[in-house]
Amino acid sequence: MSIIEFLQRSKSFNWKGAIRLDRPYIICHMGASLDGKTAGDYLKTERAAYFNDLYEELHKRFDSNAWMCGRVTMEEHFTFGHQLDLESLDGPVIPRTDYVANNHAESYAIAVDPSGKLGWTKNAIESWNEHRKEEQHIIEVLTEQVSDAYLAHLQKIGISYIFGGNEHINFTVVVQKLKKRFSIQTLMLEGGGFLNGSLLNEGLIDELSLILVPMADGGSNLVTLFETSSFLTKQPPVNFFLKDVERLEDSGLWLKYVTKHD
Ligand SMILES: NC(=O)c1ccc[n+]([C@@H]2O[C@H](COP(=O)([O-])OP(=O)(O)OC[C@H]3O[C@@H](n4cnc5c(N)ncnc54)[C@H](OP(=O)(O)O)[C@@H]3O)[C@@H](O)[C@H]2O)c1
Structure with a gap:
């Protein structure tokens, strides 16, 4: 057989x-x-x-061990419209290459946020019910239009990010990267x-x-x-x-x- x-x-x-x-x-x-x-x-x-x-x-x-939501859903349920103050992070150009902060997480929360609007303050979403018990490491899906300050912020707090395209997101590329980089x-x-x-x-x-x-x-x-x-x-x-x-x-x-x- x-x-x-x-x-x-x-x-x-x-x-x-x-x-x-x-x-x-x-x-x-x-x-x-x-x-x-x-x-x-x-x-x-x-x-x-x-x-x-x-x-x-x-x-x-x-x-x-991985779930994905759009920017609007993430804002409504997890960041609650929190706005980041990124002025102090204005600095050098950061290359538009994927950043893997953690690829051994128990679970992943993937946020499709093309221009970097989500006001994350931590690199993981904590358990919020008995069915999602483990911490979920955040992966941002971005376009290259995102600001350098937002990328610096993600790196500073340890959020992983991947690029899905220059102006628009190609999800075929995104899901391939999720498998390759995070073994999802x-x-x-x-x-x-x-x-x-x-x-x-x-x-x-x-x-x-x-x-x-x-x-x-x-x-x-x-x-x-x-x-x-x-x-x-x-x-x-x-x-x-x-x-x-x-x-x-x-x-x-x-x-x-x-x-x-x-
Ligand atoms: N009933 C359920 O099971 C269920 C589950 C989840 C959510 N919801 C509800 O659904 C509502 C939100 O749904 P929604 O459809 O308006 O928003 P969404 O899918 O959560 O988010 C849409 C946003 O995601 C980004 N996005 C989505 N597709 C994209 C693409 N092809 N390229 C680039 N960016 C893309 C864009 O962000 P930017 O605007 O930043 O460009 C877009 O505005 C909420 O009320 C939520 O509670 C219900």
């Missing part, structure tokens, strides 16, 4: 991820209302709180919709883990699961195939889809 056949027969082995040599296996893990909204008033209700907790519990079920095998892509849409656009999503919250928000202009930023060219629709479905308490559903048939 060949090694590939052996791995395919092993039930507990994610062979699709394992044989992908150049990048991590990418799972988009999200919660959405019945009308596809990933943000909105419905998330502030008591009923949605149960599904928010479940989101964290289900995150833990995936064997992954499985990446949880955890919103928001504009970040998800960017990876969808490059054909980088292998799996969708969707918690369907049994509410309809009805709000217009709310971010959906996948959005296309104005500077991107929308690609043809992407096919998903149902892998598993689980009934949740209180009328919810956990849907798992893959983008390629086995």
Whole structure:
């Protein structure tokens, strides 16, 4: 029996991820209302709180030590709009080369922050619930447009960073670097919709883990699961195939889809 056949027969082995040599296996893990909204008033209700907790519990079920969010989500949930005072760090030009402060972390939090706006004051996000117990070392994904002072700040506090392009981010390059520099095998892509849409656009999503919250928000202009930023060219629709479905308490559903048939 060949090694590939052996791995395919092993039930507990994610062979699709394992044989992908150049990048991590990418799972988009999200919660959405019945009308596809990933943000909105419905998330502030008591009923949605149960599904928010479940989101964290289900995150833990995936064997992954890395998750990625867009700048807006990171600002809303982790840096809370904190602005850095970088005047004292104005200095020499810093080469636009990747900086690895720690590639032996137990877990990684990856922030897509093209121009360096996030006001991090520490190099890791501390545990905030029982499902994310370990400290998560921060990796910033930047473009070369970022200021030298921001790079100096990241180096000073020990945040790793990688470059995804000059003006725009090429996520194919980014995820390859995450595997090469940090040995990330499985990446949880955890919103928001504009970040998800960017990876969808490059054909980088292998799996969708969707918690369907049994509410309809009805709000217009709310971010959906996948959005296309104005500077991107929308690609043809992407096919998903149902892998598993689980009934949740209180009328919810956990849907798992893959983008390629086995
Ligand atoms: N329901 C859920 O499961 C869930 C999960 C996560 C988040 N959310 C919610 O989603 C909302 C935010 O979603 P969002 O889509 O507006 O924001 P987002 O995806 O969190 O962040 C968008 C930002 O990320 C950067 N970015 C994304 N794609 C890029 C690309 N291709 N190239 C360069 N930069 C890129 C840009 O930063 P710059 O603006 O700095 O250029 C962009 O404005 C929040 O309300 C959050 O709570 C919900």
